[in-house]
Amino acid sequence: MNQMNCPKGHCAMEEKKVQRTVPFKGVQVNIIEDAFVCPVCKLSAGTVQSAGKIQQTIAEAYRQQTGLLTGKKIKRLRKEKGMTQAELAELSGFGVASIKRWETGAIQSQSADKTLRLHLIEGSQEDSFTGNRNFSIPRIRLVANTFEAALGRAILIANDQMLFAAKYLWYADMMAKRELGRSMTGATYANLTYGPQLNNYKDLLDDIRNADLSKVEDLTSNELSIIQRIAETFPEDRMVYDAAHKELAWLETRTGELILYTWADKLVAKIN
Known part of the structure; x- marks a missing residue:
């Protein structure tokens, strides 16, 4: 049985559940932890067990208090x-x-x-988030590869965080939704400072680059046509980057929010 004496010399401390408030990410988080408490001076000290799980306890309490799923x-x-x-x-x-x-x-x-x-x-699955298609990482890779062939250069570049590739992918998915009734990849996109970006893209980078294309659904002739038209309209990275920043879908969606596919019918860029 664990035991701790009061450092002030009173007596043996008692193991109890203690509630306390700690600051975390700008929020005062209320947590309950196991601690030793002196019955005389009320001094408390965390147990070895609580020390090992305190960060998880704080994180769970933070998520609960801020409305996130725990x-x-x-x-x-x-x-x-x-x-x-x-x-x-x-x-x-x-x-x-x-x-x-x-x-x-x-x-x-x-x-x-x-x-x-x-x-x-x-x-x-909500059509407004995925564009009527199941999400497919291999399809993202296939669309990116097709853009590279059409542009004559690489867009999946190591360490560039898909800054420009994501814009090409976003236009491809949005135009496919508008013209064909469903997106090409089923990807969700978020409004970030540098324009539309694959949602949670940092966790997807390695999976996209290593995707197995052996069983991926082929692009249709209409999808290939859309990619070719986008590539011809935006032959340079900066062009697609600047165009994406003029889209109402990005301007009127709050930073960090998902960009709905309902914006597909309101694209500003003229892509012939």
Whole structure:
């Protein structure tokens, strides 16, 4: 049995549940932790066990107080739907590593939380987020490769965080939704400072670059035509970057929010 004496020399301290408030990410978070408490002076000290899990406790309390899904709730909802972590990752467009981190204490962004809720709580894929198509990482790679062939240069460049590639992909998905009724990749996009970007793109970079194209659905002639037209309209990276920043979809969506496919009918760029 663990035991600790009061450092002020009073007596043996008692192990109790203690509530305290700690500042975390600008929020005063209320937590309950195991601690030794002196019955005389009320001095408290954390136990060895509580020290090992305090950060996770704070993170869970923070998520609960700020309206984010907690790790326990993500795991419970996933299991209630009979999904594995890999299946949730594939459905939502996140990496498996992200799902594992969020279930064990890491804090997801507001944008990621909305996507998780879409698939865990609302229960079905919403056309406005995915453009009527199941999310496919191999298709993202295929579309990117097709752009590279049309442009005559690489757009999936190491360490560039898909700054320009994401803009080409976004236009391809939006135009496909407008003209063909569904997107090319099923990707969700977020409004970031540097324009439309693949949602949670940092977790997807390696998966996109290593995607297996052996079983991916081929691009249709209409999809190939859209990619070719975009490449001809924006032959240089800066052109597609600047154009994306003039789109109402980006200007009228708040930073960090997902960009809905309903904006597909309101594209500003003239792509012949």
